[in-house]
Amino acid sequence: MAFVHIAITDLRPGMYIVQTGESWKNRPYLYAKPGLVTNEKEIEEIIRQGFHDAYYDPEKSQSQTKSDDTLAKANANRVQKAQQIPIHEEISRQQKPYEEFVSHMLNVMEDARSGRVTLSAQDFIVQDIMQSMSRNRDALLCLSKLKTFDNYTYAHSVNVSILSIAFGFHLGMQGDDLHMLGLSGLFHDIGKMKIPPAILNAPRKLSPDEFRLIKRHPLYGTELLAKARGVDQCIIDGVLDHHERYNGSGYPNKRRGPEISAFGSILSICDVYDALTSKRVYKDPLSLSQALSIMYDMRGDAWDQELLEHFIKMIGIYPVGTPIALTGGFKGLVVQSNPQAPLYPTVVLCLDRNGNYLKKPERIDLAQQHDIQIIKAINTDTFPVDIQALLFEGNIQPLWYAFLFLFCSYLQVPHSGISTACGNCEKLTVQVLKTDLPVCAIACNFWLSLFCFRSPPCFLSGECRHRTDACSFFRF
Numbered sequence: 001m002a003f004v005h006i007a008i009t010d011l012r013p014g015m016y017i018v019q020t021g022e023s024w025k026n027r028p029y030l031y032a033k034p035g036l037v038t039n040e041k042e043i044e045e046i047i048r049q050g051f052h053d054a055y056y057d058p059e060k061s062q063s064q065t066k067s068d069d070t071l072a073k074a075n076a077n078r079v080q081k082a083q084q085i086p087i088h089e090e091i092s093r094q095q096k097p098y099e100e101f102v103s104h105m106l107n108v109m110e111d112a113r114s115g116r117v118t119l120s121a122q123d124f125i126v127q128d129i130m131q132s133m134s135r136n137r138d139a140l141l142c143l144s145k146l147k148t149f150d151n152y153t154y155a156h157s158v159n160v161s162i163l164s165i166a167f168g169f170h171l172g173m174q175g176d177d178l179h180m181l182g183l184s185g186l187f188h189d190i191g192k193m194k195i196p197p198a199i200l201n202a203p204r205k206l207s208p209d210e211f212r213l214i215k216r217h218p219l220y221g222t223e224l225l226a227k228a229r230g231v232d233q234c235i236i237d238g239v240l241d242h243h244e245r246y247n248g249s250g251y252p253n254k255r256r257g258p259e260i261s262a263f264g265s266i267l268s269i270c271d272v273y274d275a276l277t278s279k280r281v282y283k284d285p286l287s288l289s290q291a292l293s294i295m296y297d298m299r300g301d302a303w304d305q306e307l308l309e310h311f312i313k314m315i316g317i318y319p320v321g322t323p324i325a326l327t328g329g330f331k332g333l334v335v336q337s338n339p340q341a342p343l344y345p346t347v348v349l350c351l352d353r354n355g356n357y358l359k360k361p362e363r364i365d366l367a368q369q370h371d372i373q374i375i376k377a378i379n380t381d382t383f384p385v386d387i388q389a390l391l392f393e394g395n396i397q398p399l400w401y402a403f404l405f406l407f408c409s410y411l412q413v414p415h416s417g418i419s420t421a422c423g424n425c426e427k428l429t430v431q432v433l434k435t436d437l438p439v440c441a442i443a444c445n446f447w448l449s450l451f452c453f454r455s456p457p458c459f460l461s462g463e464c465r466h467r468t469d470a471c472s473f474f475r476f
Contacts, residue, residue, distance in 0.1 A: 003055040011043050016060035029313065029343060030054065036062065045172065051313070052343060087320060087336055088391055090139035094132050098143050098158070101125050105154045105186070112193040117228045119183055119235070125158070126182035129165050137166055138320040138337050145288070145321055146388055148279055153192060153200070156274055161185035163270035170314040171266075177234075184238030184263050185270060191221030191239070203281040215251045218243055238263030242271050247301045257304075269295070269303055269311050288319050289377035318345055318374060321391065323383035325375045329353025331383065333390050335363070347374070350385045361390070 003018050008031060019032040029052030037043060108122065132140050144159040164185035168178045192200055195217060199210045206214065221239040225231045241255060241264020248256030250268075260268075276291035286294070292312050299305040318324060322334045324347060336346035344367035352358055364372060380387065 003057055005053060005055050007053055008047055008051045011037060011046065011054060011056075013037055013039050013043070014062035015056040016062075018055050018057045018060075020055050036060075085135050087136050087139050087142065090132060090136040091143055091391055094140055094143055097128055098140065098147065101128075101158045102147075102155045105157050106151065109154060109157070109190065109193050112190050112224055115224065115227070117187070117190065117224050119187065119225070119228055119231055122183065122186055123179075125186060126161065126165070126179055129162055129182060130178060133166060133169055137169070141166055141315070141319065142321040142391065144274070145277060145319075146391075152278060152280055153189060156278065157186055157189055159274045159278070160188055160267065160270045163274060164266055167266055167270060167311055167314055171310060180232050180235050181238070181263055181266065184235040185267055187221065187225065187235070188239050188242045188267050188271060189217065189221070190224055191217035191219065194220040194224075201281055215243070219252050234261065234263050237261035238267050240264065242267035244268065245302045246304055249301070265304065265307060269308060272302070273311070273315070284381075287377055287379050288315070288322055289317065290379075292317070316345075317343065318377060320345070321387055323378045323380055323385075323387070325378050327371075327373050327375060330372065331355075331378065332361075333383075333385065333387060335391060343374075348390055350390070357385075 003020065011031075015037050017031065017034055017037060019034050020030075031046055031051035031054040037046075104122075104125065108117075111117070129140060140162045144155075144162050147155070161182045162185075165178060165182045168181045173181060192214075195213060199206065199213065202210070218240050222236050225236050225239060238261060240252075241261045244250035244253065244255045244260045244264055245268070246257055246260070246265075248254050272295060273291055276286045276294065277288055279285045292315065295302075295308060296312065299308045302308075316337055318334045320334050320337055323331065324334060325331055326347070326349070330349045330353065331351040332347045332349040334345045335348050344365075346363065346365045349358060349362045349364060349372075366372065366374070
């Protein structure tokens, strides 16, 4: 009898799962661990891990003991558990706290230069991240990739904590274990504060002696944490092992396989992922999909293959905030993940096949229709749309902007809508009205500065980033 292909939501206790031999890289969301599915709890765990479909062998499967009504209720419970608040609400809620976390870690790291480290004072960061994850797992993961900061080290510490908590939750960790994992991620690079800044931030290839010094930062970190009060050993183990590699090629102790602590193994993956997808003084960031592809090629050498595959399933092939090319020549952005069908997220179509902005960007749930499909992820550098604005459903087209636009039209003054970077806020992108009439341009810039989420109000730089239609997305 042939194997039967089913959606993961149709999985039932008593089904015998089979491995078809298909490449995991081609079918990353195919659940293929051979064996009998025994109960509903096991099915819930499989769904939570992000699998999409499976094959089972009817001959080896056992008869069903539960009624269809009971199974339907169980399926409904699973769907209810997966429901979360909208991502734009959680991103809006977490924007300021995330920036505060990075600023706070700057002070913590600077204190570490003089040997002062207090973990308990950072509990609020980990607790807030855990609470945010319970509301919407994608929000902070996405926000950590949208925001950039001048000093990579501090933001990287927060990002690794976010990633490690999300990954730990995906692996089934809870409570104190998850909290300690988050703290270990937050402090994984604390030992770098014992490295001279000139070496740490050097925009060049390090000399052999400098690199040998850098490789000692896990040891320096454990020494600092050992002096602090009440630090659990698993936190120290994570800091010590986060640069160890599965094949023994890592540092500082060249541990391999099971010799590497559980926290160290998790932090190692999260550390590399954030490093690859972040801008550094010596390199531009890779796209999320490029980073995952590189990491997948390192499986078995850098990390345990199964653990890495779990991480990729957790992040998703098309994470929220990923620019994408779709069939029909359209380009858009992933704005919502789909836990039940990870290959079919919700997207917003932004550009038509000719690269022109759509007058009304269209939001589409790919799981509900089959006319449009994702072809590939594209680099953010080639995506001329404000990603942050697209992820905020609260964007508006203010009346005063429309008035200025019409005023310039009435005076027959050449004008256009452009997206401009705020000189004070750096990465904040807003829409301004560009015109050849100086008075109108100054007035527009002044009023926009009043709506900027910074104090005191800032004025806008004149640098044009992307020319768009006058009535496009707005972000204040």
